[in-house]
Amino acid sequence: MANEENMGASVPEMVGPETLERLQAVVREHRVCWEVWPEQLAGVGRGPLQVGFDLVLNGAHAHDKDRPSPGCERCEVIFEHLREIAEWIVPKVERPSRYDIQIFDHAVHYAPERGNRPDVALTIKILHRSEIDAPVDECEVRCLNEMKTKLAQIGAQYRQWVDSPTS
Numbered sequence: 001m002a003n004e005e006n007m008g009a010s011v012p013e014m015v016g017p018e019t020l021e022r023l024q025a026v027v028r029e030h031r032v033c034w035e036v037w038p039e040q041l042a043g044v045g046r047g048p049l050q051v052g053f054d055l056v057l058n059g060a061h062a063h064d065k066d067r068p069s070p071g072c073e074r075c076e077v078i079f080e081h082l083r084e085i086a087e088w089i090v091p092k093v094e095r096p097s098r099y100d101i102q103i104f105d106h107a108v109h110y111a112p113e114r115g116n117r118p119d120v121a122l123t124i125k126i127l128h129r130s131e132i133d134a135p136v137d138e139c140e141v142r143c144l145n146e147m148k149t150k151l152a153q154i155g156a157q158y159r160q161w162v163d164s165p166t167s
């Protein structure tokens with residue numbers, strides 16, 4: 001591939017084997033898991049309304065015995081890797097849905113389903129482009145499913161990391 005590390009120039013959907021291999025390695029290194037939460041709006045005079053999805057990527061960081069400090073440089077690196085994954089999985093064509101890759105919250109997250117390992121998290125919000133308070137629609141579901149497919153391609157696992165016997 002001729003277009004490596006070309007700052008700012010994103011070439012849509014040119015997935016060379018290098019890209020896949022690199023992202024697969026990143027996923028293995030940080031044992032990347034993903035989960036989905038509803039993106040909700042507080043309704044006025046009604047219950048909360050689901051308007052989209054929050055797709056959360058979690059990358060683990062072993063901090064020896066210590067708890068990570070909030071300014072941990074290693075966590076920053078993991079977040080950058082998660083962002084590479086996020087940028088790769090979001091659909092590149094313009095649709096009624098849009099995708100917001102959230103900035104680093106500088107927090108360490110612990111979830112019992114991942115054995116309370118220290119996680120760096122990145123959230124991708126899947127939202128409507130125009131009618132922001134509309135309920136979840138087909139386009140959002142389709143976009144989410146495409147992203148899940150790409151996550152599977154690079155070996156990211158749903159909620160919980162299980163070492164595969166072959167690796």
Ligand SMILES: [Zn+2]
Pocket residue numbers: 061063068069072073074075076
């Ligand atoms: Zn860290």
